Amino acid sequence: MAMGLGPTARRRRLGAHLSELREKAGLTVSGVGEHMGASPQTIRNWEKGQASMKKMELAALLELYDAPHEVRQTLEDARREGSKRSWWSTYRLPEWFKPYVGLETDAALVCNFEQELIPGLLQTEDYARAIHTSGGHITDPEDVEKRVAARMERQRRLFDKDNPLELRAVISEAALQRKVGGRKVWSEQLEHLLTMADLPNVMFQVVSYEAGEHASMTSGFTVLEFSEPADPDVAYMESPLGGHVIEDNSDVTLLRNLFDELRSSAMPQRESVDLVREIAPGQPLTA
Structure with missing residues (x-):
């Protein structure tokens, strides 16, 4: 890519x-x-x-x-x-998702909050596959492997030495506890999350159950920032009916401020990693 x-x-x-x-x-x-x-x-x-x-x-x-x-x-x-043609043109992505992928490809920073799932950029193949096959109405069976491959391709920028994508991820503890794909897939996903949290360009925080109510109880969202001033920030939200890119400056600013509030109420990265270790089967706790 x-x-x-x-x-x-x-x-x-x-x-x-x-x-x-x-x-x-x-x-x-x-x-x-x-x-x-x-x-x-x-x-x-x-x-x-x-x-x-x-x-x-x-x-x-x-x-x-x-x-x-x-x-x-x-x-x-x-x-x-x-x-x-863009790199994702052969991956059979839904039309509503293509604009976001194009923007994410050019972004310098991704700020992502998720309520129920591990963020897509931090998912394993099996975890992503389980999501796409969790309901026959969600993804056509013929498209599942293409969608999973596209998600893995998107993650490559996190490892790019010359132009690494910076990711700030905040998730609810519910996403850690939900055993997507069964116990084995879920366990491997948590182990992968610990590995990804070691990357210098990845910041991972958890909003724990003990935090109580938080700033975005109804849905997740993403804010993309770009390195060039000529490219204004955008946001993105999904629903069961699809997703849409948000370009209105006031709406993007609101979501950016909302993300900052969520980060403030979340545990610091080290404590978040410790929580993942506590939840993950067979993971040793740090001293």
């Missing part, structure tokens, strides 16, 4: 430039859509980097915006790179 700037990030940056050029030209989204013979939503999707553009579409926009000639080739290069 390439660790450089991915297609999603290139589309987002291209979209930001197009939005800036449109506003500078004094045009509205509706007006541009009417000129292009496209819906306002299509224009918004281009500006948010949520959809690829054809070469002629970009050229027409840049002509409408009277964009400086020196930037037109740069933006066309970004369009072309953003239109390339």
Whole structure:
């Protein structure tokens, strides 16, 4: 998996430039859509980097915006790179999940809170497989192995020596206690969690039962941060019906603050690791 700037990030940056050029030209989204013979939503999707553009579409926009000639080739290069197939395109991921994977691929920091499950970036293959097969309505049996392989591929960035992904994970103690996949799979997952917690770029904390109520009792969520100021932070949430990326600045800020509250109420990493050892079968407790 390439660790450089991915297609999603290139589309987002291209979209930001197009939005800036449109506003500078004094045009509205509706007006541009009417000129292009496209819906306002299509224009918004281009500006948010949520959809690829054809070469002629970009050229027409840049002509409408009277964009400086020196930037037109740069933006066309970004369009072309953003239109390339992404590494996850062969993994049969659900359409609602692909935007998140694209963003996670380009993120510098992942802040993830989970209520019931070990975070995906810290799961073993067997644990991930058990989740995908826990209900026949959740994942088509023909897609299970592809989905598990994609999850393992996503984890590779945690081990990248040149550009490691930083992960801050907070989970409820319930996720540790839930024996997903049966006792053997569950036990191996807890052992794996202890191994992953040793990585310098992974911070793992547990909100224990003794902490009582906490800041997010209803659902888990993720906040992604990027190394470039041009790439604003985003958030992500899932439900039984799918997931969605959250880009509204106020909503992302709310979830980021919520995550900080959860970290404050969680045990420090060393105590969290000790709790995992206490729960995991056959794990020696530290002195």
